[in-house]
Amino acid sequence: MRDQPEAERGAEADVFEHEIAVRWADCDPAEIAYTGRIPLWALDAIDAWWEARLDGTGWYQLNMDRNLGTPFVRMAIDFRSPITPRHRLICRTWPCRLGETSITFRVDGYQDGRLCFEGQFTSVFVTASEFTKARPPADLRAVVEAHLRPEDAG
Template identity: 30%
Template sequence: MIHSTEYVVSDDPFVIRRTVRWSDCDPAGVVYTGKFPEYLLSAVALFSDLIAGRNGKSLGQTHGVGTPCRGMTFDFIKTLWPGDVIDIECWIGEIRTRSYDIHCHARTPSGESVFDARFSPICVRIDARVATDIPASLRAALLRYARNIPELKEAQT
């Protein structure tokens, strides 16, 4: 039997479940710090596919821009071991003129926090690789998954 190490549990809220593999860990059995960005980037990619409409194109391609990483931050809360299971919930935070934030909170299935992270893409023109404003169509798509931002409140009234 083949067991997946990662799969989507829910679209609303968006949550993926990941099982820690032995190969993610050092000889003492603790997950390498460098594996956490991999967990984040994988969750962000799946979340971005949902926002894009799961149409086989990236979120940026769907809206005519590139969306490289401008920055990412982590707050590590709990150590992980082989076989541990985490649920990573993703949502859109602040939406600025050219960049936006994807927030991710990882917890065990029993609800114990594991890490908080933020991934911040920036929109760039595909032809020149220079920053550009978030296209209106992308902004509208992001707002559907946003939480706790003033722009969202305005859009809902």
């Protein structure tokens, strides 16, 4: 995973990059990534975003330690170019919408500078033990708002 310093990112100031090694076992007989791996990698990148922005607190810790779940209610992915083991997959990840009880992340996957997929992933905040809708805690909301790029919600 690599999170570039803001000075190096310029216009991409709040885009987090998560690096994934695509392996032979991730591929189908056509020698490209199984379609089902792509949402997995996108969700892995979102989890890594949480960990980087919340000082090591990812989905597991949010659920277990803070009783906060974030089940997904929508995933939309547009495929642009095949993914292979030839290059690292760089998942550029950022929140693009924060509602009262929901959050949408944008994840764009690149290999060798080529856009392979782009997607939006929406989840709702819930009290994990009751699985009831909840507002995100103020500290979490502040972190998300600090990195929100709503112009990319389109």
